[in-house]
Structures are given as C-alpha cells and as structure tokens.
Amino acid sequence: MTVTGRDSGWASGGGGSRGSLAAPHGLADADLLAMYRIMALARALDERMWVLNRSGRAPFVISGQGHEGAQVGIAWPLRRDHDWVAPFYRSIATCLVVGMTPRDLMLAQFARASDPGSGGRQMPGHYGHPAHHVVSVSSPVATQILHATGIALAARIRGLDQVAMAIMGEGSSNQGDVHEALNFAAIHRLPFVFVVENNGYAISVPAERELSVRDVAQRAAGYGIPGVVVDGTDVLACYAASREAVARARRGDGPSLIEAKVTRLTGHSSDDQQTKYRSASDLAEGRTRDPLPIFRAQLRDAGVLDEITELELDGEIAVAVDDATAFAEAEPDPDPATGTDHVFADPLAGEAPPPWHPSRAREAG
C-alpha cells in the first residue's frame, strides 16, 4: 500500500511558477482549469439541488459535496465514451467528467421523462448514461463493483481495450460483493480500477465502527493488487494515482485499488441531520478539507487561475446551473401510461397491466 498526496512531497510538484503544477503530470494549464471548472460546476449544481429541496421543489437530494476533488482527479484519466464507470450516488463530478451535462443531472434530480439515466424512475443521485458508458446506479450499495468486473471481462474477451472503474464509499466496501469482485478481477488480471471515496462515515456510523482497518487500501494486498491512499483534497495526487491505475489496467497488468480520503460536507442526504451524531469540532475539521477552495488556492498560487478567469467561470457556471434547472423543471413528467414499458425488450412478453389501465392491455399471450 502506498500513500500519496501533498504531504508525500511528490505529487503536486514544487513551486508556484506558471505551468509547474500541470507539467509533471503531463497536463496543460487548460486541463487544470477544466478540472477546476467541473469541480466548481458540480458544487454549484449540488448546492442548487439543496435549494430546490429546501424550497419544496425536490423531495430528495444526495450530495457529492466534499468529494469533488477526488472525483475529478480520479475520473480524468478515463477515455470518454470508451472506458466505463460504475459510479455511486455521490458521483456528480464523476458523471460530469465523463460527459454528462448539467441538464442530464437536473433531469435526474427532477425525475423527468427525459432523464437519460432512468426516465424519472430512479431516485435522484442514481445517475446513468448508456452513451457515456456510465452504468446505472442502483440503491443496494456495492453491486456495481461486480458489474464493472464483468464489463472488464467482456472488454478483454472482445478485445476492446477498455478500462472499467467502480466507485463507492468506504462503508459500502465492506459488502461481500467487494471481496468476490476483487478476488475475481485479480485472478483474471482484469482491466479494472476500484475506487473508494472514504469520507469517514456510513450515514452515522463512523469509520472505526464500520471498517476494521484505517485504510480500505490495506485490503488490496489480500488480493495481490496495488492499493494506494490519496488525499482527496489533492486533485493532482488523485489524478496521478488514477492515471497509473488506468494505465496499468490498460496494459493488462490487472486491477488496482485507490482510496481517496474525502470529507462529507453535508448530511448523508436531505433526510439526515448529521449534528445528531457528529461533534461540532468534527464538522469544523471536515470543512477545512473542502477540496474546492484548496484546489482554487493551488491554481491561484501556481498562476493558473486569475481573478478574471475565476469570475468568468463563476458566471458561466451560474448560467449553466440556471439553465439546467429551468430546463429540467419545465420538462414533462413521464406519462403513467409508460409505467409498464421496458419490463422486457418485447412488450408482448410483459405481464398484464393493472386493471386501472385497461387502455394498455398487454396479455402474456
């Protein structure tokens, strides 16, 4: 197990001179700005969701706030619309990186018919996008890790040169499916990357009551795969760890595990009051680990981000969030008459509709 991050001294390079941040990672300044933009956009969308919730326009919100740095850094090395990602309910920034738009995310939030992930069928936060190879998020946690191993297996068999990434929280990583998936992926050296966003809590249960080791990455050795801990406030360390893992997977050298230590800035969801189980000092400490201002300061220090660019970005993001909100809110709800659609490929294979929709009579035949 390796530990990287700002403290380890190598990840984000040395001084503050222009370009010194990007270059060691094979990135350009424009990449850093693009990464920052997605983090800020994810945050702004997320905050808007809470506003919608508190004003009664969105019954449920689940948040990625505090996870965005890890998400952007780790998703960045994926090849868009080629590699696959099986994310979880906090993966707003991940989804944006791989090609989903603010409108896509807001359509999911409002559960509209045109929601690309589920047509309004799933809870908010359960993203998905077939074209962008985002596997549909389901609620039972950790199941996606096996889907990603299967995707990786198919990629290998079909010679597609794809990498599959699965992402979840540290609490979820204790599910049996994770053990079975890592064992299988390691045996077959599949092109697979397992990402854990460790925010120290599974709803109210603190890490020491849900996880028997300090670092989920310690488990990698038990499967004979590399495991690395990265500081989730260090976007470039996250990027570097992921770039290596993705390259390794693509080379045919098998899976790896990346654990990003992140902070959960909100309650578990809009249904949760975290003050009941977290102390004020714990919450305050958490706020010091917000990746957004940290990355912003880093970019400013390095001269990559100046005040004008920042203002422009903020403006652009505000417009995008407003646009996505207005667009999605105005979209139509799914027609109840479509409720029986897509049970099977062949609608004739479906079951009889409920008696209160005689118009859609479909007999099993």
Added chain:
Amino acid sequence: MTVTGRDSGWASGGGGSRGSLAAPHGLADADLLAMYRIMALARALDERMWVLNRSGRAPFVISGQGHEGAQVGIAWPLRRDHDWVAPFYRSIATCLVVGMTPRDLMLAQFARASDPGSGGRQMPGHYGHPAHHVVSVSSPVATQILHATGIALAARIRGLDQVAMAIMGEGSSNQGDVHEALNFAAIHRLPFVFVVENNGYAISVPAERELSVRDVAQRAAGYGIPGVVVDGTDVLACYAASREAVARARRGDGPSLIEAKVTRLTGHSSDDQQTKYRSASDLAEGRTRDPLPIFRAQLRDAGVLDEITELELDGEIAVAVDDATAFAEAEPDPDPATGTDHVFADPLAGEAPPPWHPSRAREAG
C-alpha cells in the same frame, strides 16, 4: 502474516529424545498419543465410509482424508463443551476432537433417526452436535463464519469466556460472507478464530483460478488481524498456531486467521472423479503429504509411539469403527410421520401436513 511449520525450525522442537516433542508445547506424551489416535480413528472411519459407499450401503461420502493433521492440531486447544466450533463437511477429525463419537458420525453417515446432528435429515458430512457446541453444518459454504462471529459476540455480551472457531476450505473463503465476518469480528475484537484448510482445490478448480493470492492468510492484514500459514502435515505446528490464536481470542485481543496447507487425498466426494482434472504427478505429490504417516513417524522417532502401542491402537480403532458401523446401520430410519416435526418450536404453529399424511393433521389455527 507468519509462516510456521517443520521447516521454520521452531515448531516441533529439536531431537528425538523422549518427551522433547510434547514438552515445548506444554503437552504430555499422552496428549500426543491421544492426538494421533483421533487422526487414525478419523481416517479409519473415513475409509469405512468409502467402503460402505462402494458396496452400495451409503449413497454419498465426503471425506476428510489428508486434512486430519490440521484438524486435530487446530481443534485441540478448544475447551470441550465450552468453546464452539462451526466446522465444514470435511471436519471428521475436528468433530471427534471436540467430543463426537464414532457412533455419532456413523449415524450421520447412515442418516438414522438417532443421528445427533440432524436426525437423518442432512446429507452425510453435515455434522452437528448441540451438547458439544458443534454448529450444524449446512451445504451453502461459508455461512458458518458469520454464525461463529455471532456466537463470539453473544459470548462476549453474556460474559461466557468462550471462543468460537469457524472452519472451511480455501475455495469457500472467497465468499462474501467471509469478508463481512472478518471485518465485523475485527472491529469488535471478538473471541473468534477463522481456520482455512487449504487443499489447493475447490472441487476441480485449482487454487490459482479460485484464489487471487497464494495464501489465504495474506488476507488477514486487510482486517488488521494476525494471519498465519501452517503446514497441515505438521500437527504440532498446527496446534501451536491454534493455541496462540485461541489464547489471544480468550484474552480479548480479537480474532485471527489460521491457514493450514493440507492435501485432499480423495476425490471431492464420492460423486467426483479427480483424475479428470488432476495430473498423476499432482496426485502423487499429494499423497506424500499425508499427515497420518508423517505424524506417526514423528511420534516413533521421538519414542512416543512404539510398535505395541500402535498395534493396540489399531486394534482398538478397528473395533470402534466396526462397532460404530454395526450400531448405526442397525438403528432405525426416521419415521416419515416425523417429517413435519421441528419446523417451528410449537408444532401448532406449523403448516398443514400434506394430504397423504392425514393422520398428522395440524392446522395453522
């Protein structure tokens, strides 16, 4: 992870002088003889089961042959009728160590009404004995590891000073339940010992296709618990590892994992032809790792076992096996009228009987 065994030089002491084998382990020669006796008895019973199978008197046999050294060494430190063991279908010697008798095992083999584990309901090999704290073996593998953690939890809560041990094969250790159990047991530092009898195969699948690491014990570190590999042909190394793990558990220092490398001397079961998937050399190599002659030679070298004692033992064992076979074979089958017994504690809570047993009418009420 630690590796112990004869090769590591410390486990079985130095020379061949009387008592030098037992003393370093805090055992007496009589203990060693008792251990050997159970190994030999287990083997003899096991061989008899195959004879019964091949002669059409027992439709199914599943064997512990090759595992007996590990089983006896590892079970030995348990406190009889106090500590708990959740074994698996190869645990013939384990069951004998903790108090089950040859008759008990043969009653299970013949599925007689007086079978103490299941009254003839379970397949042979699915042992159990409430009084001796042997948890009923079920067929779906690995479930017992969670039962053992629950037993350990209850022991802790009830202040009973008991240790719980769960045992299974290396193939089974890949099941999700194992991950969840080790995590839970480690978090709560439960008095629990996890034993893996690694015979290199899960039915036909060789270890390298079912297990992503060479040693299951490598997984222990991922839970923050000690993991040790022992040579399953070295009975005293197995004993030493288990004594330490049991003592540690009883002290309140939490769980550990013991992996014993054993050899499967028979097919997976009487339904399996292992020559189809194992090479002649693999099979021959396996036979060199039979713990019974190895321990016998060790005891002889140490002067613990002489020819007369051996002959006496053999005779005694032959009598015991004959007695158990004859006794069990003569016992009655369960009465079909008891088929609906023990669905619930209260028979009145049971369901209506099938129409072809009108005599046992029991309405749900």
Added chain:
Amino acid sequence: MAVRTFIEAIREGMADEMRRDPSVVVLGEDVGRKGGVFLATDGLWAEFGDERVIDTPLTESQIIGTSVGAALNGLRPIAEIQFADFIFPAFNQIVSEAARMRYRTAGGAAVPMVIRAPYGGGVHGALYHSQSVEAFFTHVPGIKTVIPATPYDAKGLLRSAIRDDDPVLFLEHKKLYRSVRGEVPDGEYTVPLGQAVVRRPGRRLTVVAYGLMVHYALEAAERVAAEGIDCEVVDLRTLRPLDRATLLASVRKTGKCLVAYEDNKFGGYGAEIAAIVAEEAFDYLDGPVSRIAGPDTPAMPYNLALEEWFMLSPGKIADAIRKLAAY
C-alpha cells in the same frame, strides 16, 4: 391507555422487552447514536449502551448471520434491515440458515431472532426504497412473517415476536410510521402471532389485507358502504403461520373475496390467499376470488405521477370491490 404513533409503539415494544429480558439486543445499520434512519431505535442506545445496541457495518448478510450465531448462543437479537429492499444480500442467511436451523437439527438448535424491516411504498422511495418483500419469505417454511397495521398490534405483535422461539420477519410499512396513531395500553400486553382479526364486519364481500392496505381497505369499505355494499375487512396481521380459520369463516359467510396487496400481483402473497380460498371455500363462493395488487413492473418508480400509478389506493380498491360485488 396512551395514544402512540406506529413507530413509537415499535420503539416502546423493543425498549420494554429489552428491560424485561437482558438477552434481547438490537443490531443494524445506524441503530445506535442516530437511532435508525426512521428513528425506530431512538433512545435505545442511550439507555442500553454499546453492548446491547450495536451499530453494524453496512453488511446485511453479516447482520443476519451474526444474529443467527448470537441466537444459537443464548441471545435474542433484533436485527434491523434499514429498508426491506436491502434484505436481499442476506437472503441466503435468512432462507438457508435462520429458517432451517431448527429443522435441519431435528430440534437440536434454535434461532430465536426478529428481523425488523421497513417496507412499502407511497413515500417517494422509488425502486429500492418502496418494495414489499413478504412473498419471498412467506414461501419459506421455518420463518414467521408478521405485518401489523395499528400501533396496538405493532407493539403487541413485536413483543410476541421477540419472545417467540423461532425467527420472525417483522415488516413495518413505513408510511404508517407517523401517519397512524392509536391507543396502546400502558401495561404489559402481547398480541399472539398467528391470529387474524376482522377489522370491519360485513356480509356482502370479504376484503383481505395487511399493513397499510388494511387502512386503504377500510377506507374503501366506507366509500362503498354509502352505495350499499357492506364489506368485511380481514386484517391478517400474521402472514405465516396463517390464520386460516378466520379467513375462511369470513369468506364462507360473505361468498366473495377480494385480496388487496401492494406488491406486484404475479406470485405475490395474495396469490396464496386466493388459492386457499379458491380451494377451501369453493362451495361458498358466488364470485371469482379476486385480487387487486401492484402492477407487474419492477417496483415503484420515483416520479410522483408514476408512483401514484403504481400504488394501490382506497379508490382503486373501492373500484375492485364494486366490480366484484356486481358479479
């Protein structure tokens, strides 16, 4: 008598039993300091401490498997599954282990334990926070299934379940938690498992229901009563072991039976009720045994329009009553 919400009654049932019997422990995700995501265990951790109110890792198979072991060694665990939808990772431990331990040991071992799980829809929970799971477990011999409809029953049945020597699945409709209040005796009382109750006597037609659907059926019965259709409503309370006597007595009296359940229709629990009635009350029937249930689509969509389409309602049940009564 005090007036309690449904969830208060459940909480009190656990607390009372924990005070009475030190072998009763609670375990599950977030059941400790947080008091459960629905607050069903609120206050228990403060009163009984870490040893008896255990926040588990996010591992359902472990929650159930550990409970099986704990029950084998003298405890009476109450395992909470956060949402019934998340019971499936523990399916093997419930079906292969908990439900079968007594049988496979021919009575040598027993696992007295309660699995509590909030189930049901109409709460904007979408596919994975709305499901009815009773059909999977009522099919399994060796485990009992209880679904209360009132605070009185919730507390009384839960106490019986905790004292029962066999595994009991105790399903709580989450829409009832705070929407239903009722009188609950101050002292100790229990409601025995295995006894249905006639909630509303009637002569024309029997509606069989459980959980939230009892309330919807009663409301539907009121609506059609105004039209002269006099319904009897049977609340099963314990789905298994089933109280055949009460069920069949009612149908033999009315001659018509409508089974209402929220779950998908095909292969749902109501199919067994319908099959029993069809077989054992045949001579008394003057109309087809009918079922009104959820559509046969995978669970309940999130969008409100789709959720309403999916959920049964008093209106839909009333329509089904009218149709059957007119037969």
Added chain:
Amino acid sequence: MAVRTFIEAIREGMADEMRRDPSVVVLGEDVGRKGGVFLATDGLWAEFGDERVIDTPLTESQIIGTSVGAALNGLRPIAEIQFADFIFPAFNQIVSEAARMRYRTAGGAAVPMVIRAPYGGGVHGALYHSQSVEAFFTHVPGIKTVIPATPYDAKGLLRSAIRDDDPVLFLEHKKLYRSVRGEVPDGEYTVPLGQAVVRRPGRRLTVVAYGLMVHYALEAAERVAAEGIDCEVVDLRTLRPLDRATLLASVRKTGKCLVAYEDNKFGGYGAEIAAIVAEEAFDYLDGPVSRIAGPDTPAMPYNLALEEWFMLSPGKIADAIRKLAAY
C-alpha cells in the same frame, strides 16, 4: 432426428449457440475442465477454451454480478449455478440488478444472460441439493423463468433463452438429466419462450405441471385413464411470462384444475396458477382449483424414507386427480 438424454440436449444447445454466436460465454464453478458437476458443460472447455468457458471462484454473487456487467458490455453469458440451492447468495444481484436493469434505465441498458441451475429432488440430495426455487424468481418482474420437461424442449428453449434480450432463469430438473431421452432434431430449431403445450389432451380435468412433474402427471393420467378419468396435462414450459391462453383454454374446457408442483405448497408457483384460474375461469369451474405439492417443511430430508415422504409421485398425483374428479 437423434435420440438424446435431457442433459445431452442442454449441452448441445449451449455448444450450438456458442458456435453460432461468439458473444456467448459460459461461466460458473467447475464448468471448465471438469465439465460441470453434472457434466452439462462437458467438452465445451476443450472446444472453446479458457476465454469462453470460465471456471469461476466459489462465489455465486460474483458469477451473476459479473455476468450482468459482461452483458452490459456486449456478451451473452450463460452463468451456471451449480445447484439451484446455491443461488441465494446471488439473490440480490439477480433480483435487484439483472431483473431491473432494463426497467430502471427506461430501456437504456439490457442484460441478455441465462442463468442455468439444476433444481429439484428425488435424487438423494437432502435439504440443500433438492430445492425448487422457481417461486422466488417467478414473482420478480424483469426476469423470465423457463423449466423444460423434455430433451426437445430443453434444447429448443435453451437456444431461445440464449438469444433472448432479457435475463432468463433456466431451471433443469436434475432427475431428468439422465433418466429421460427423446428425439431432438439434427438441424437448428428453437422453442419460443412463453408458450405452454398440451402434453395429453383430455376432457375431464386439467393437470398443470412443469419439469419433472410433467412426467409424473402423465403417468398419473395414464393410471386414472384406466379408471375412466380422462385428464388433460398442460406443460407450462415457460413459467413467466405465462401462457395464460393455453392454461385458461384447457381449464375452461375441462372445468377442473389440479396444479402439481414439487416445491413447498404455501406460496409456491402453483399458488399463482391456482389464483389465476380461480379468478379468470370461475364461471367454468365445477370443482375447486386444487393443488398437490410438497409439504410445508424446509426442503427435502436426506433419509430415503423421508425423501419419499416429501416427494410427489405419480401415485400421489393420481390420488389427487381421483379426489378432484369425484368432486
């Protein structure tokens, strides 16, 4: 036409489809070199190699979850569960994931995959090698369930299942594997999913069955025919989607319906059949919809006396026919 055993037909069905379509792969425990514990996949590994015939670790949830992912990425996996009894660790992956992927993505994603599992008793398999598991899955929208009774159907239905764009659970009664032989066409043919077949025409009473019970029902029908009771035997073949038309046409003709299934009676698949018949053929019934099924005890004991007590048999079915016919 060649004569094949049931298991040969299954093996050929897989081999033929693997030759036809390179996206078809087989995975499961011991399916490779050993060819499966029943030898259903014997020879496939030799022909198609490690990449397409994959010996998995002993991890059922992984077998199914990996198949779901592989299907999302263009393969058509055939996942073997060694015994149907061991499908429960994968329950969550089947019910929450495989069966729901298309619905929850509103058609955006699909998981064409087949889960093959040997089921059923009477083979001295005891509690955990004898179970019928169809009721758990036929209740779940989004997955199809197929149970063939003859070699012809086994091959033809398996090919249809492999080509189907949705997950299909394909249950094979292990007692049929070697005991039943039948003609199987040499060329390519399929048997469509969702179509029942009348195996024996008759006028007095309909027996509904599937799998091994089809054979027992036919034998029972022969026995009672000698007594003048003329039974029709319907083999459902696909349990879901159900061929209601064939089922109802038969019962409407005969006026009496007996459902025979090997599984525990309460909440078994036959309950749904009985409920449908009771509701939709009510006016045609001149006797109660009846069921003959396994007793409501947890699975089948090992001891032969107990196993025989548990298992249905032609004799027990004949008795049930006589009783219903005499009604």
